[in-house]
Amino acid sequence: MRREAALARAAAVRLRFGRLLRAWYRSHHRDLPWRRTRDPYRILVSELMLQQTQVARVALKYGTFLERFPTLDAVARARPARVMEAWSGLGYYARAKNLHRLARTVAATGRPAILPDDAAALRSLPGIGPYTAGAVASFAFEQREALVDTNVARVVRRVIAPELDTTRGSDRQTVWAVARALLPRTGRATYVHNQALMELGALICTARVRHCARCPVRPVCATVEGDRP
Numbered sequence: 288m289r290r291e292a293a294l295a296r297a298a299a300v301r302l303r304f305g306r307l308l309r310a311w312y313r314s315h316h317r318d319l320p321w322r323r324t325r326d327p328y329r330i331l332v333s334e335l336m337l338q339q340t341q342v343a344r345v346a347l348k349y350g351t352f353l354e355r356f357p358t359l360d361a362v363a364r365a366r367p368a369r370v371m372e373a374w375s376g377l378g379y380y381a382r383a384k385n386l387h388r389l390a391r392t393v394a395a396t397g398r399p400a401i402l403p404d405d406a407a408a409l410r411s412l413p414g415i416g417p418y419t420a421g422a423v424a425s426f427a428f429e430q431r432e433a434l435v436d437t438n439v440a441r442v443v444r445r446v447i448a449p450e451l452d453t454t455r456g457s458d459r460q461t462v463w464a465v466a467r468a469l470l471p472r473t474g475r476a477t478y479v480h481n482q483a484l485m486e487l488g489a490l491i492c493t494a495r496v497r498h499c500a501r502c503p504v505r506p507v508c509a510t511v512e513g514d515r516p
């Protein structure tokens with residue numbers, strides 16, 4: 288019942304929500320290095336780095352890591368210890384290990400090592416979960432794929448279905464279903480839509496404070512209110 292109600296609300300506000308969100312993103316988004324590329328490998332590296340590390344720290348390390356390892360093949364050819372070394376300062380080294388395993392897995396399928404463009408194939412690779420698969424598919428390949436991380440889940444829940452409890456597995460599945468129901472029609476618009484959802488969660492509808500007074504999706508939000516912690 289909660290799922291049906293959430294999906295019905297998503298269908299009712301989808302067009303307006305998407306237009307408001309994407310228009311805001313076009314004039315307010317941050318210029319971040321990984322938004323200047325559509326190279327799947329570079330996008331994957333940024334997504335892995337951003338999983339557990341703050342944007343400012345990733346921005347400092349991203350360029351130097353890519354200078355040392357400009358391609359997936361370069362990672363595949365390197366010893367794991369060299370990849371760990373280049374990852375230093377970012378923490379959570381399991382991500383670097385997974386990147387190395389992934390690079391060797393993809394390189395074993397042919398040269399040059401090329402990431403697949405489809406979310407299901409991406410999900411089958413080491414260290415790639417549903418969020419990262421959606422991010423690489425939509426940001427690098429403009430596929431019409433949803434992505435849900437903590438920020439996106441919070442925004443989707445507040446805008447569409449505040450009754451959902453994202454600590455429950457079934458409600459988390461509903462959030463994914465709602466995120467898919469909100470997608471625009473084209474892959475090209477999906478790129479902007481997904482970037483914008485993440486940007487809204489990072490800058491406006493944050494875990495600590497809701498800046499409802501200056502929120503672009505205020506007109507369609509189910510939990511709009513004055514700014515408060």
Ligand code: SF4
Nearest residue numbers: 492498499502505508
């Ligand atoms: S109106 Fe408020 S609660 Fe709704 S998405 Fe915007 S900041 Fe979040």
